[in-house]
Amino acid sequence: MLPSFYQSCLKSQLSDAQFITLEILVNLLQQERRITIERLATLFPQPILFESRRRNLQRFLSLPQMTPEALWFPIAKQWIKQHIPRGQILQIVLDRTQWNRHNLMMVSFVYHNRAIPLYWTWLDKQGQSSLRDQQSVLQPVFRLLKKRRFVLLGDREFHSIELAAWCVAKNVLFIFRLPKSTTVQPEAGAGFSRLDDLPQSPGIPEQYLQIQVTQKRGFGRHNLVMYQKRAYAQSTTPEVWYLLTNLTDINQVLFHYDFRFCIEPGFKDFKSGGYHLEDCHADFHRFTALLVLMTIAYSLASVQGKRIRKKQVQQYVGRVKEPKRAHYRHSRFWIGLYGSLWIGSLNL
Template sequence: MRVAICGKRKRAFIRNKLYLMIMLPEFYETHFKRELGRAEYLFLKILINLLQSIKTVSIEALATALPVPILFESRRKKIQRFLSLNYINVEEIWFPIVKSWLEIYFPLNQVIYLIIDRTNWGCVNLLMISVVWDKRSIPIYFELLNKLGTSNFDEQKTVFNKALPLFKNYKTVVLGDREFCSSKLANWLTEQKVYFCLRIKKDAFIKMESEIWLQLKHSGLSPGVSFFYQGIKYTKSSGFISFNLAGKWKRKRLGVAPEDGWFILTNLDDLDSVIKAYKQRFDIEEMFRDFKSGGYNLEETNVSGQRLISLILLISLAYTSATISGQKIKHKGVQKYVGRIKESGRTVRRHSSFYIGLYGANWVNFINETSELVSELLTLSPNKRPFYQQGQRAMRLIMSAF
């Protein structure tokens, strides 16, 4: 005897819900409807949903999947024209959303950690400011450098001048690796009343109370050792203020120690605050992985210039939308239906909120095409009916997160 697990009315509900599913928070929708024409608004939503589904920003792949009934070449050109629109840019599309996002998710008494970093592939050299959030970082402002190699102070100052006004009401701490260790940047951030933790190179020189300059690699830092010096000089040039210096080298574990310790230039007042802050710098590495091979395969695109910035903007919209949805799924307690959960004794989570949001949508979306087959399959195992019913409830809860 077959037991019907999912009747026609329930299947119809699932289909209708899936047709309406969009991975866009309400405050995104409000801004898009206000700032974009109806055609641009609809096309933007279609592109974001395509990104979440096919997980690549290759123009060819997007054009192949674009569900608009026109020739392939016409679809490809339509996407290119959209990405070339001058008002599809960070300041007009993304900044207002960032402001709303900050108001919703960041209380005014919360410390905000900004990361400056650079990534490159092929001939692309991208400088980015991002915010640490939920063990990832969220892009805030990004620019393409018209050169290869490291950024300079003027380029760094330019991106900060764009991003910092968004955080004027927050205590902000800037985190940067050894590319961003210039005394010019540290001095300028101090003038902006912004805190910072910038890792400096071990061949750098500092001066403490005496007139002797000490090279950091001779400071005595070794595995298991840490220190905090106040009022040090970091440059022999005049005109720069004093900073603090934190040193930290993790102790050996199982006989193995990290290859290098940290020397961190800062204007924070104690070692613990500095180390707690700087540890979060590595969240941007996870974000870049999500943007590239671990998520949207950004490196596969061949576009450049304005179109590339627009693509990164689309990824940022999709990325934050998936993260917000993933947080909702976790709050509903059904993330175990999407991916493996953290085992007892494991110190780090298996999957980010981004992963849960992205693949949670993929999981329930397949119902749209396979609901009849799945319904018949479930009738063949009536003894598993309670588990199937729990899973169907989880699907409905996941759908409600979007």
């Protein structure tokens, strides 16, 4: 059973039969963890021929309202309101993942070290995204979060000074990681230098305020933070972070950017660690609809995992923490997803 605010948001866009179909599909997705039309049609509880069930699901997934704007945005807005305090700054992560012929760019918000999708777009090309692609996926999110404080995080693919200038025009806080080959002018009147030529001390962050980044003209000045973690024992030397930002507090910059890496385990949850997104070969619109279903299921599993941990019964589900291990073995998503499966198997 979906939470009440999920139901009210979905029923405003779907008929009763469509809502029941969506609810069944979300439950099947949690049980089977395979986001493919073939698998869902095989298990869909409808006493008709398999081919008829498959065509019914294809027609359902082709509905015009099966989009993140229509179905997920109202839920996400209420979800953020309930689970994230009003005064807390949201970390919004922009990243891209690619497999086979698919090139997916996604904007997510961070919740308990996992990135929950907000909006996404499919790129009709291979390789990196353009400024226009990035703006098209960010604009709906900016409209959705216009009453919330947030900071946009991006890795080296999203380092362009044009994107930074666009965020400044939109009054958006941002932290983008720069490649080490980027040239900057650390002091007025000085020459341009590569970032990796600037003096660096492991473990000690350095900050440059209002400097010229790249030799392109007409983009104003921004702040630069450099930081390299110390290497301990026999660990490899960590990479240096070169962070372009419009924040001035160096500690806040490092604190927020550390959350950017939450998108990587999130992508793993969508693929081999959870719903096996790579097995899906639907067309563009149905793929988008399946992602809406997956996002709803992912958010429900994350909240369920939080409840299980709050009740201190997560050790019944799996090996949560092990000796000499600094972090939990399994995330809230994993605990929520497999906890419900374990409860269901007790009926056997």
